[in-house]
Amino acid sequence: EMVPTYAWLWTLLAFILTWIVFHLIKRKKTAAEEAEADTEERRDGVADVIIVGAGVAGSALAYALAKDGRRVHVIERDLKEPQRFMGELMQAGGRLKLAQLGLEDCLKEIDAQESHSLAIYKDGKHGTLYYPSSTKFPYEPQGRFLRNGRLVQRLRKKAASLANVQLEEGTVKSLIEEKGMVKGVTYKNSAGEEITAFAPLTVVCDGCYSNLRRSAIDNKEEVLSHFVGFVVKNSRLEDPHSMHLTFCKPFPCVIYQITSDEVRVAAELPADSIPSMANGDMVNFLKKTVAPQIPETGKLRETLLKGVDEGLQEVKIHATMSMSAKPCDKKGVIVLGDAFNMRHPIIASGMMVALSDVLIIRNLLRSLPNIGNTKKVSKLIKSFYIIRKPMAATVNTLAAVFSQVLIATTDEAREGMRQGCFNYLCSGGFRTTGMMAILGGMNPRPLTLVLHLVAITLTSMGYLLSPFPSPRRFWHSLRTFALALKMLGAHLVDEGFKEMLIPTNAAAYRRNYMATASD
16 A cells, blocks of 8 residues: 555656756756857957947947947948037036046037036026035036037047947948847948848947837837027127026027037927928017017027027927837847937936946946847846836936926916926025936936925915915816826836836936946
């Protein structure tokens, strides 16, 4: 009777031993494969990384990876100096990222102007909000106003100065894919020849109008509005170190010093009705709708009118776009910069988020001897989407909420929020310094931003209820609360409740990416 029992025990023991041996062999084989992938000789003439696009993100990443010994092939559609008016303020947090990447000298010799503050104007009142001098921020609490094209050219030159960077002009037509894995790109070079280039990793950062985005991620941009921007030559504002933001009706207007003698004027326009440049409607709009709302102090209105009278030099109309970040499921490819994630440009933080992403990618890939190990690279890229959240989610939420609040309407609840926001920002103390630290990328904590947005909502409700509550005022204050919940709720869903409300990710980001100015 005991024999069957022993038979069962021996069978079970044999099964367990077989299972252990099988898994040990499998683990050893996997380890051997990974070791082989890590020590695999790099093929001559084949880059480790192909980067599509040499804007701020592409050039910075090329330099950072090449400094770590990677062979980088950068393909840029047009190597001439870009002429664009987005990306003209490098926030303090962005300057820290440049320093950590060893690129801070690219802000020199381009006639960039110091940015110390945000000056806001509404209905004859104004306030100046300074970046806080925080002992927790390991860099100079200042931004830089600049010509974006000049910065891009400096970054390209610095990347191309490294022997293991090949920077060439060409138009990438498509990604080369095999079984859901990107192996490289097909592109036309400057001579018009169609060429295929291969690398274990391809990085797509070809800007907001990316033609490769849809090949890598299932994402679509949303056009929110437009900005008309022009340059006023031989001009200097009385306060050249502030971004001057006027709460115009219906859309805001910004004026700032981009070089020692040039001023940028940019006015927001509705997405569906852009005044015609050809028949003079744009000039009329700027002269009769925008100019009377711009304060006369600090030569602001005078500068705008001078620019209009001189024929709107370097005038451009640019769409403002929003696109939430979606992880890329395909192996062998990463999407970065505006091709990956966009937010309203009113808080001027796109370059800062892009450089933060570049720094994270650089640090993650540093741990790999060989980028050809696809399994390990894919694992690291998954962690990238989590690590980037504190900076990206904070900036994306602030940009979306602030841009919506700035739009003037006849709705009393919305107007109450617009006024409440202005009052809160001008109130001084921890309210002003807290918001400026978030705006400047000096304190990328989503939870802190959520608390400030709740406080702004309460300030707005208080404004609507004063001087004494009435049923009508009470109703509008409740609508303001509902409006704020709707705005914030949309972003909590978009960015993730956990990432926005649990502070552990933000603490880890600060520890690893905000601790020192050099790396």
